[in-house]
Amino acid sequence: MKLVIGNKNYSSWSFRPWIAMRVAGLTFDEEVISLYVEGSREQILKHSPGGKVPILIDGGTHVWESLAILEYLAEAFPSAGIWPSDRAARTHARAISTEMHAGFAALREECGMSFWRPPERRALSADALANIARIQEIWTSARARYGAGGPFLFGKFTAADAMYAPIVQRFATYQVDVSAPVKAYMQAMTALPGWQEWRGAALRETWVIPKFEYDWPQVKRLPAEAA
Amino acid sequence: MKLVIGNKNYSSWSFRPWIAMKTLGIPFEEILIPFGAPLGNPDFRTRLTAYTPAGLVPVLIDGDVHVWETLAIMEYLAEKFPEKQLWPADTKARAHARAISSEMHAGFLALRGECPVNLRRPIRERALPEAARANVARVDAMWSDCRARYGGPFLFGAFCAADAMYAPMVARLNTYGIKVGREALVYMEAMMALPAWAEWRTGALAETWIVPEDEADWPTVLSA
Numbered sequence: 001m002k003l004v005i006g007n008k009n010y011s012s013w014s015f016r017p018w019i020a021m022r023v024a025g026l027t028f029d030e031e032v033i034s035l036y037v038e039g040s041r042e043q044i045l046k047h048s049p050g051g052k053v054p055i056l057i058d059g060g061t062h063v064w065e066s067l068a069i070l071e072y073l074a075e076a077f078p079s080a081g082i083w084p085s086d087r088a089a090r091t092h093a094r095a096i097s098t099e100m101h102a103g104f105a106a107l108r109e110e111c112g113m114s115f116w117r118p119p120e121r122r123a124l125s126a127d128a129l130a131n132i133a134r135i136q137e138i139w140t141s142a143r144a145r146y147g148a149g150g151p152f153l154f155g156k157f158t159a160a161d162a163m164y165a166p167i168v169q170r171f172a173t174y175q176v177d178v179s180a181p182v183k184a185y186m187q188a189m190t191a192l193p194g195w196q197e198w199r200g201a202a203l204r205e206t207w208v209i210p211k212f213e214y215d216w217p218q219v220k221r222l223p224a225e226a227a
Numbered sequence: 228m229k230l231v232i233g234n235k236n237y238s239s240w241s242f243r244p245w246i247a248m249k250t251l252g253i254p255f256e257e258i259l260i261p262f263g264a265p266l267g268n269p270d271f272r273t274r275l276t277a278y279t280p281a282g283l284v285p286v287l288i289d290g291d292v293h294v295w296e297t298l299a300i301m302e303y304l305a306e307k308f309p310e311k312q313l314w315p316a317d318t319k320a321r322a323h324a325r326a327i328s329s330e331m332h333a334g335f336l337a338l339r340g341e342c343p344v345n346l347r348r349p350i351r352e353r354a355l356p357e358a359a360r361a362n363v364a365r366v367d368a369m370w371s372d373c374r375a376r377y378g379g380p381f382l383f384g385a386f387c388a389a390d391a392m393y394a395p396m397v398a399r400l401n402t403y404g405i406k407v408g409r410e411a412l413v414y415m416e417a418m419m420a421l422p423a424w425a426e427w428r429t430g431a432l433a434e435t436w437i438v439p440e441d442e443a444d445w446p447t448v449l450s451a
Contacts (some may be wrong), residue, residue: 095299
């Protein structure tokens with residue numbers, strides 16, 4: 001299997017299936033495409049008519065869209081624990097994953113994912129603050145209902161954690177005020193070896209995308225050694 | 228099972244699981260809560276909170292399980308009623324169906340913004356900005372590709388969840404007189420000929436609530 005992804009520093013969508021596959025212990029090659037440069041769109045279209053990363057390639061099957069990739073993996077590797085095994089928990093996990101998939105537009109716009117951006121608070125709109133409140137509620141209620149078996153949303157790490165992984169990074173980068181249980185969840189996520197591996201690679205990247213740099217032409221970034 | 232939905236005239240998200248369940252023969256009871264809007268129903272949020280923490284329609288209620296988000300509802304139904312074939316039986320086709328369903332779930336924002344679902348609006352052409360035209364081109368190409376690959380009449384042969392996901396798109400392209408290729412047009416005709424389509428449309432046309440945000444010609448309200 002091969003996973004085609006975008007810049008590790010910025011591509012929140014790429015991060016989702018990547019970390020799910022790493023944590024599940026699935027073997028895959030990766031192809032990283034530098035986004036928003038000449039030729040990148042053509043390179044993506046070679047793999048998927050949707051024109052977006054990530055794309056999973058398994059033999060002759062090309063799967064695009066993070067959620068569809070996670071469903072494909074869940075079917076292909078039923079013992080990998082991509083979704084919770086309990087039906088009620090699995091249904092809940094899919095609902096919150098889908099909520100992530102199409103939601104929280106204000107937060108995503110105002111707090112772009114960037115691993116190299118030094119942590120710093122940022123003034124946010126009422127809509128973004130409402131997104132943050134809803135996400136904290138999602139995490140806290142999933143942990144309370146289904147999280148007894150471990151530190152993640154459904155105890156063990158599942159696709160739902162993968163879907164929210166970029167939000168964890170955004171909360172950390174923009175120093176969002178969170179409750180103690182949310183902080184503990186974020187710590188469990190960032191302590192994952194897969195997380196550290198992705199973060200290290202992101203910090204070493206040299207591709208800068210001006211429209212994702214809030215201080216452009218200045219690029220505030222942590223040194224690669226910070227990884 | 229119960230399905231909580233919004234206004235039939237406007238709620239594109241409600242239309243999706245509703246038409247999937249009707250077309251595939253999954254019995255359910257419908258609970259309709261009209262949207263909050265100046266001329267609509269101001270206590271929409273309050274009434275909906277009783278059914279879902281996310282505050283959005285649709286919501287599927289099966290005993291004590293409450294499922295929100297359209298795609299999650301489709302997956303729930305696919306697991307509960309495997310014989311109904313919510314998704315295509317072939318692995319590769321199923322992955323394809325899920326990919327385009329997800330693409331719909333989070334995409335085509337420009338087109339959705341320009342062309343709100345509004346079933347009572349008479350067919351009237353609307354000029355679109357470039358971003359929305361690019362969305363139309365992608366949908367047109369996707370539908371043609373699916374029909375060529377899987378033979379029609381629906382995207383993957385028999386009607387499945389992917390068709391349900393694109394049902395509101397069919398309504399948009401039709402209502403706003405948007406030009407698409409022949410294959411896409413034939414597909415739209417197959418969708419609009421479904422008995423469930425006619426049933427939903429009849430319900431929509433009987434509604435009297437007006438939601439200004441979803442009236443593309445506001446303050447004019449075009450009505451068939």
